Structures are given as structure tokens and as C-alpha cells.
Amino acid sequence: MEKEATIYIIDVARSMGRKHNGRNQSDLEWALQWVYDKITNVVFTGRKTLQVGVVGLGTDDTNNEMQGDTSYRHICVLQPVAQILLPELQNLPQALKPSNTDDRDVLSAIIIAVDMMMRHCKHLKYKKKIVVVTNATGSHIDDDDIESTAEQFKTNNIELVVLGIDFDDPEYGFKEEEKPQLKEENEKILKKLVDLSGGVLGTMQEAIDELSRPQIKPVRPTPTYRGQLKLGDPAQYDTALCIDVERYFKTSVRRPPTASAYVVKPNGAAQEQAENLTNVHNLYKYKVKGEEYEGGVKTLDREELARGYEYGRTAVPISESEQNITKLETEMSYDILGFVPMDNVERYMLMDNTNMIVPQRGNDEAALALSSLIHSLYELGSVAIGRLVKKDMAEPILTLLSPLVETGLECLIENVLPFAEDIRSYRFPPLDKVLTVSGKALTEHRNLPSEGLLQSMSEFVNSMSLIHGGDVEMMAIDDTFSPLLHTIEGAIKYRAVHSIDPEHKNELPKRSEAFDSLQEQPLELRERSKVALQRLIEAADVKKVPNKVKGRRRYRDREAEKPLSGLNVEELFRKTRPPTERGKAHISPDNAIPEFKQLMSSTDNMEIIKDAVRQMQEILQDLVRSDFGGQNYSRVVAGLGEMREEIIGLEEPTLYNAVVRELKEKIFSEQLGGNRRELWWAIRKSKLGLISQDEDERSDIDGMEAEQFLNKVPKPQG
Template identity: 30%
Template sequence: MPAERAGYTVTMFLVDVSPSMGATRSVELPPTPSGEERTTEMTNLEWALQFVKLKIQEMIFNGRKTDQCGVFLFGAEGSQSPLSFQRSDNRRGIETNNVVNAKNGGYEHVAEYIPIAQPNATTLAKLDATKPSETSGDPIDALIVGIETQNIYLEKKRTWTRKIIIVTDGESPIEIEDWEATVKKMNALDISLTVIGIDFDDDELPFHEENKSTIKVENEAFYHKLTSSLNNGLVGTCAYALQEIARPDIKQTKSTLMGTVLRLGDVDVRPEEAIEMIVKVSKCTALARPKSWKKFGRMEDDDEMQVDGEAEQSEVFVQLKMRTEYYIDRSTQEGEEQDKMDVGSDDDDEDKDKNVEKVEKEELIRGFKYGSTYAPCPDGQFPRLNTRKGIDICGFFHAKNFRRDLAMGEVQYIWADPGSPQQQVALSSIVQAMFEKDVFAIARWVSKDGMDPRMGVLAPTMFEKIDCLLWVQMPFADDVRKYTFASLENLVSKSGEKITKHPYLPTEEQLDAMDKFIDAMDLMDAGEKDDEGKRIPWYDTRLSYNPAIHRTKQALFHSAVMNDIESNPLPPPHPELLKYIEPPRRVLKHAREAIAECKAAFKVKEGMHLITNHFIIQLTLIPHLFSAQESHKSSQGWPRPRKGRRRRHAPPRQNALRVAQRQRTRPFTSSLIFHRASTYTQETK
């Protein structure tokens, strides 16, 4: 499947608000903590709008201005007026409002409910206010109106992707005359159509509605015929659509091509022996992170509310924001002597607080520590390394010597210039030569003139119709830390003799038992069988998803769509998200004998249990700026020594400039939980 360009898409939602959409249904909810099953009642329209709101919430979540949508309602009441009116049941009705009916007529009961724009929270609020009407609407009329409105909006944006989604229960009559002309128009404009049907038959779910009306059977068959005639059409049931929209998915999007220069050899000193070509760079992988969380704290409120004659303290939560303030301690200026004896008195602490002076950030300059002092270095004083934009190949090495554990950052594609066949041939020759010799290249990348260089590795990659290079950044020698640890196999006594028998050294029996256990837990042949009857590996990195990202996203979407979280709690994670959480049962069953042998060899008879006692203490934290000496005093122990008692210690190192970070401007109450853990052993029978 080719990658889509991120954004640059207009999606039209055509929602059926006919009277049949007001029928109520029972929807299953997640079970209670005790395991009791729960259900709730809602209309077909409310149930189907969950899919629409989740799709729109996806656009809001991505935050792209070029990802836009519009909503049309078919089954709207009235004839010509674009204004809403008061219905007999005191609800606001939506009348006909579309450009096609205003221009040509004949497309009544179709209303442009939400114009095409980037969606926001107001879009979801308008969908929540949508109610079933008292008039049936024709989905083909809505489809034609949606195509024309979308075409007018994208008149000067020919490269944008066009999508239309119809949400209906299939109970309204359809005028199917000249529907082939609509199909030709959609294929010419490259419009994809998705029909989400309420209680439509689906063999994959599986679901087949009983006692289905004749008109719904005919309409459902027509929708399948319509979508099969399109270049890109699909029909699905709403239950399956709601299930699949929660499926974790990694979307492949096109990355913007950035121009740079690839150089081999010295183009300045020996230009006749050097090669310089124009290349394009795009992302191959991109790091995904969950949405950041905002921190809130509970603040004490001095105001008290009287409820039934009793005073009740209200809880106020405010967002915590980081604030940086700069202070200078005048008592530690250069040249002043510090007392070697520190007397712990409160009067001295107050005097030291008076010597602390606040300074503004504009009054500070950059400095680097040099020995025991600081060397001031204003911005721009040290000259930067003179670098030139481009990728310079420094040398080649055998691919077998590449260490994947040292790779840093994301992978980039290096393509030849798409508009220059000569550049494509030149890059392809380098790629094929590296592939035949089985070598990688060491390259130096400078993104812009004057920027810091990055060192990395270029690997040849050959696709079916194009050759390119893959770039990954590698660390400098100073960035690699080497740590040494004591041997786990060789134990030496205090006298220097080698120990051969020790509880920390495994025996041959234990090594054999562990080898059998590891072999029994092998996942390479634990998957499903392929077409040839051979088992494939159980774990596939392409189907493994980060629960932190997708579960957080599911919770955000659910909270944005559902007005009441208590009556509609967050559903459980999608099964695909939990696919690799637990080991396969087949492997566990196969490893039972190996596990029993390990227990016997290692004499596993005791289990450790952890008991945690929680001590909750309410503390009132008041922001206070401590001096360096105060911080040093507090580290000597608690409680503080009596006044006048002397303590001998080396004077602390103090800096003239200290940074104090304050997160709160008012006192607040916080609960601190101290854990005291104790362990005990229990002999297993």
C-alpha cells in the first residue's frame, strides 16, 4: 500500500438523520470491577455518531491544518430556508441548506450542517446536538451534494485527497436513477467512498440481522453494487467499524524531500577525482511519543463553604507551571573569607537570606566552569567551526563490522534528484558498487552552512525500481562509555585461589536444565502455520505496538467523544494491543517439563513475598529559597543541633550564581506516601 501524504485531505461525512435513526438499541459497556455485565440504551444515531466523532477526533489529535472535514445531514426538515426552526417537540430542526439545491433545486432535505474546515472542539459539540428528524432523506442526493461542495472547495487544490463517508441504517428509500453517472464523476475526481451501515450484514464480524425489512435488504445490496463500481469503495457495518477504529495502527506517510549535496572526494583540492551530486533526503522512520501530560496540584483555598451548617473546604486544582528565577549570593563574592567553623544559629540564617539578591536573566552572560572559577563567554565570542552544507563520504568499511547497538536517532533516506536522470545513474552506481562489495560508508553530514557536523553510516538499499542509501547517526568516541564488571564465572578467594564450587557458580546439571528451559521457550517456531504447513515466528515487530501511546490515545479519544465517563467508561484495550503481553499457551505447555527440571536442579522451595506498609502524612509545603549553607546544614541530620552547638565540617563549595526553580506561588497541601517494605519467606509445600 503506497504511503499517503500526511494531511491535505478533505473528508465529507454524510449522516442519515431520518426517523428510523431514532430507534433505540442496547449497547454493551465494559464490565464493572466486580465482573458484572453492563448495558446502556441509545439511539442508532447516537451510536453511529461515535464513529464520526472518533474519526474527527483523530484529525483534532493530529493537529494538521490541511486535514479538514465537513458534515452534511440528509433527512433534514423543511425545503428552502437555511435557518433552523423550532419543532413541535421543542427541539431545533435543521432545514435544507446546500449549494446544489440553491442553484438547481431538486436536492431537498440535505443540509450543510458543518462547513468544510479544520475540526475543533466545537465540531464535536455540534455533533452531540444532532437529533433524528421527522423526514426521510435520499443518500444519493446527499452524495451528489457532497461531491459538488467538495469539488467547489478544492477547485484550486487538485492534489488534495478526497474522501466521503456515508453513515446510514439503510431504511430510507433511494432514487437509483443515473447512479452510474455519479460513479463516473467520483472515479474522475478520484474520490474514495466508505459506507458505514447500522446492522449491515458482515461475514468477518460475523453478524447477520434477522427480520430485516425489504427496503433495507435492497438498499444494502445497492450499496455493495455502488462501491464495487468505484475505484476505491468499501461497505462495512458500524459495529465492526467501531471495533477497528480502536485498533492500533502505524500510518505510513510521505515525508517532505529536502535537498542537499552528496560528495565523494575533495571537490576543492582535486575536483577531477571527486564526485558531487544533488540528492534528496526524507524520513525513513520517525519516533512516536504519547501526548504530554499537564501537571495539576491541589491548592488550599482560604474560603470555606457552609453546607448544612458545617464548614466544608473546597478543593481547587491549578495547573503547575515551571518558573525560573536567578539569584546571586553577595556573601560569597570572590576574595571574601569563609568561616571554617559553622555555628547553627537562626540569626545567621536570616543574615544570609538578606545577602541573596534577585537578578534578571538579561543581566547574565554565558560562562563555563574552568577549575574552581567560571570563565565568562558571551554568545558569539568563540568562533564556530566553518562547515559546509552536504554529506561527505569519508571512507568505507565491511558491513559485517557494523554495530547496530551504536546506532543513534532515526533513519533517513538518501535519494537521487527525481528530476535529473544523470544524478540518478550516478547514485545508483555507488549503491550497486557498495552492495556488491558488501560495504558501508562513513559519512559526515552538515544540515546547514555553519552547523555542527554529525557522523553516521550510509548503507546501500536496492528496491525493485530504485536504488538509494540509508543514513543513521553514530556516536563520537567520547560519547561511548565503557564499564567493567566483575566476572560471573570466575570467583577468586581472598588468598587469590580460584574457587570451583560455590553457591554462586552453577553446576553442570543446572546449566543443562537452563539450556533445556531456554530451548523450550523458543518463539521462532511458536507462531501460526504458513501455506506450506511450517510454523512461522510468533513475534513480529511490525505488529507490536507501544501500549503507552495507543492506550493513552484511546483514553483521550473516549473522553472527548463521551459526555459522561461514569455511565460510558473507557473500554478495554484492543486485542491487537495485548497480543504480545502474555506468552503463547502452546510454548508454556511445551515448557512444563523443562520448568519442573529447573525447579529440581535449583532446589526452588522458597518464595519471597513483599509487604508494603503505607504511612500517609499530610505536609504543607511552602516555597522557600534556601542558601547553600542551609542546604548543607539540613543534610547533616534531623533534628537540627541546639543553638550554640558547633559542628566541624569542611565549608561547602558555593557558587556566586544559583538558580532556584519555583513551581508554585502559593502554599498547597500534598500527600506524601512513605513505603516501608519488609520481606518474609514462606516454605512452599
């Protein structure tokens, strides 16, 4: 990749510590948002070819190659041009603080930066840039050497970018009112330098506004396959088609960075800086029990193990020497297997990442042949089915090749076809008719929409269109970004800069306004669709469902809420229940969950509730004892979950906690018919552990204790 060197000249004079134009941040704090974003982006890439230098302008001290000349005082080289890593990045916030002087000269700092750039880059091929951040107040800029300095930028091919705080920018539409005369004169001098050197002068307001929009990071295209695209076997048929092609990524899923495990070095435990951390290395040991081994246990290394493949509930071992049997011997190739009409391509076939197949670079014959194939597919409305082997002995994959013809671009778009096991087919009843038991189709039914409802829904959908005025798109795809991806990256970059800053150590950055705006419906769209929505509500006869009342159920008013239909089914059940069953708990093992739930909703008597919980506990334990092959485990988990939910509603956590404690003890002591450890894994997966104080403040179990209870498994006895 091309080498790049960028030097940032940051003005840290006393005037940069003041606040202007109604901002609640000083000029320096405001500008550093942009500077840190650019530098952390460089650190994020980890590329050695991206090198950064930082020069402090208006510092209390002087530290540069020309410090013997008084013209270059109050200028410090804070970071030489080099690859910047996390330790150097974390040192910048301490160095970039407002000083106690306004005595400095921007032009002198630019000359220092040019000298640094040429000493580092020499005559090697670099993309060179110098960025100046200043408010241009406090002292006059000496413009005696402005022509010779501009010539240095042109001669050495260095790009100059000046970002001025509150600088006027007619193109962006920003103008500072009542600007001091000194600042106005300095702006003119810097503009003259930029014009002479062919650089860029901008206002910091524009740079800050751009931070709300994530930058599109260019990716260097790298071919993932270079070879021939074949139709037919050229070894047998001289009519076979062979085209030299290259394969590149077109679109792929980008995921947020994952966390890595680090530990503090023993000799640096007192410090928390990045250089005192080291990677965690895993060492795996495997133990096999057996009476023939000394001590009953033998320790094995991973190299001594064989791979095991599941066959039902049995593991079939295949040693490394036998792996050749299962491996398909393949050669690198890309073959077209056939063609199908484009109408036969289902949407689920195009869900994977996409690649593009283009002719070999510089090969006109291949370009002409591939163009003929692409246009043939395009005109016939067909796609090709291909078989790709990226390299020798690699697993073959089946692909779908679709033609793409645009101005200046012709290629085949490749999608990897899914396996049959990847497809989940579900059958749903039709939406436009209701089938009776006899097979008769009804087109009018209470579950089918009326013409008025369909028309109202159509009008509402049309009013919600993001395309307004024919071609004005309110939320273009190019203006939408992944909040998850960029929010996590922003948090990482912010903490990287402020991790050792006591004022910001435990803070996270505010979310970008661009992401907040995408989470709400545009006001214009909301107003436009309001009338259509009201008509839809009336046509669908939508009624508001009362909120579920929370609280201690046994102490609140038991008067049942009247259902919207006017028919209270639960009240009918209470009336039809035999008198001998009222006032006592009786749960049938054959219908335990519904009866338990109905009983809990029909009584406030704690004695009856405790008896119901006891019966439910016995039923669940009996299901475990009589289980064979884990057939009853799902019923046990469902019953335990229903019991937990009902008891949380009663705010009596000790009832459930006693049940689950006894169940765990009996499982691991094998009192429920043998080894039932798999049941506990199912309970853990469903998170049916102790009720902690996080769920019910009346519980005497804290969150840590509840987590340990669920995850800690006793060792087998003996």
C-alpha cells in the same frame, strides 16, 4: 501536500437510537466511535489542507441548500466543508443525537453532499470522498436518480464509501440473521449505487474492529540534506569522487504529545471552551544583590546577561560578542573519512535514529555512482565513516554509512556515531568460570550453572519462541505498537470530543484489545512452555521466598522467620552482643546505619527506639557540621532514608517528622556550620520529606502539606 475534502453523512434517525444484535450501545453510539476517531485524527494533524464536512440525515429540522424541495427534508448541514478545529469538534456530540423521525432518504443526502463538495472544491485539485453511515431501516430509499447520481461521482472523481450497520459482508465474514425485508432492499439499492460509482460498501463491524489496531500515518518524505557525498577533495585532486545525494529520515523515535500551558481569558472566565483559552507567556527578570545598588537589588533583563559555562564549580562567562571564538566555521558538505570492516561495528553505535542516503532524484549518473559504492561496501563487508555538515556554520557530526541492498532499493543507511562521553563501559566477572584470589579459574562452582541447568534453560528458551511452525510469527513486528504513545493520543482525542458532555466528561476511553493482548503471554505459548519451565525450576532448585509481612512491627509476633539456609545470622549477632549492650541503644558514628538498622530490628521497646532515633539525629547533624565541600551529604541522605524506612515500618510517623522538621530549620537558619542549602536540594531529590497520610494513615500530615514542606524554601535572612 495534497488537499483532501471528506464529507460524512451520519444517519441520526429514530431507528439509529435503538440497540441491535446484543450490543449495549445504540447503533448511533456504536458507529460514532469510528466517525469520531476519523475526525479527531484530522484535528490532530492541524493541517489546513485536510477539510471535513458533516451532514445529518434524518434530523428533526431541515437545513440545506435544497430545503425548498420536499425530497430533501430532514437533512441538515451540521458542518460546512472547512478545516475543523476543536470548537467545531466539540459541537458535534450535541448535534449527533437520535431524532424523533425515521422519515429520510439516504440518496437525497448523498446528492446534497455532492453539491456541497463541488461548491467547495470547484475545479481545484482535491482528493474528494463522501462517507455514508446508516443502518438503512425505517424508510425506503428512493432509487429513481441512482444512475445520474453515480455518474456525478465518476465525472467529478469523488470516492463513495458506504458503511452500513449490520450490513452483510461475505468477504469479511459477517451476516445479519433474520434481516428485515425493508433493510435488505435498501442494502441492495446502496450496493447498486456503490457498484455504479466505483465506490466501496462495507459493514460497520469491520470498521469498528479496525479501531483496535492503530493506523500507520504516512509521512511525507522531506530531504534533510541535498548536496554531494565526497571521497577526497575535488579542489586538489581530479580523482576525487563526488556523488549528488539526498538524505531522508528512515526511522526515528516518535514521542507522545507534550502538554502546553494555557489560561482562561479574563473576559471568558465563566466558560471553559477552547476559544476562551490563551497561551501562557513567560517574562523573565533577574535580580543581582549588591550594596552599590539602590535598595540593595538591581533588576536585569535576559539581554543584559552573558552565557556562563561550568568549569569545575566555577562559572566562566562568555559574552555574545565573544561567542564567535567558540564557534567552528563550517561549510555544508558530506565527506567520507575512511572505511572500516563491518565486524568492527559495535551494537551501541547503531542506537540513534537512522537516515537513508539515496541518489539525487532524476540523476542517472549519481544513481550509477552511488550504486557502485554501495555494492563495493556490501561485497567487501565494510562500512564508511562520514562527516556531515547539514548547512553552513552548522556543527559537524560523524556518521556510520552501511550498505543496504534489497529488491528495488539500494541506499546507504546512516547512523550518527556517539561521543566517547556517551558510552558507559562496565566490567563484569565472566559467566563461565570463577576466578579465585590466586588467579586460578574454576569451571565447577556453586555459582556456575551445571550442564543440566544449561540444557533446561536452552529447552525453555526454545519453547518460548514466537516463531511457530517454521515461519508463522505469533507477534510480528508490524503488529506491535507503542501502548504509551497510542493510549495518550486516544485519551486526548476522547476528551476532545466529550469534554463538554456531562455524561462522559470525567471518563477516559477503554484501552484497545490489541494492547491488552500484548501485555499477556499467548495462551498457546504458555501451554507449550509449561513442561520446559517445570524442568527448569527443578534443575535450578528454585524455592519460593515468603512474602514480607507488613503491619505494626512492635505489636506482631517477634518470632523470626527461619531462613531457607537454616542459618539465622541476625540471631548470632544477638547472641554475641555483650550483655552490657542489651536493653539499651548505643550507635557508633563510624557504623551508624548498620547499627541503627540492627537495633531497630532487635527490640520492641519504644524508649530504646526513641533513644536510637535521637542518637541517629545527633550523628547526622554532626556530619553536617563537620562537612567540607559536601563530602558527607551522601551519608546524611542515606542515614535519613534508612531512618525514614524503619520508622514507616514501625508506624510511628511523628518520630521521623520531628527529626526532618528540626533538620530543615537548622539548615536554613545556618545552625549547622554555615550555608548548607545544597544538602536540602539533595534531600528533596531523594524525596525524604514528611511522612504523609498517603504513606501512613497514622500521620497527621496530608499529601499537600508534605509536598509544600519539601518544595518550599525559606528566603535567606537579611
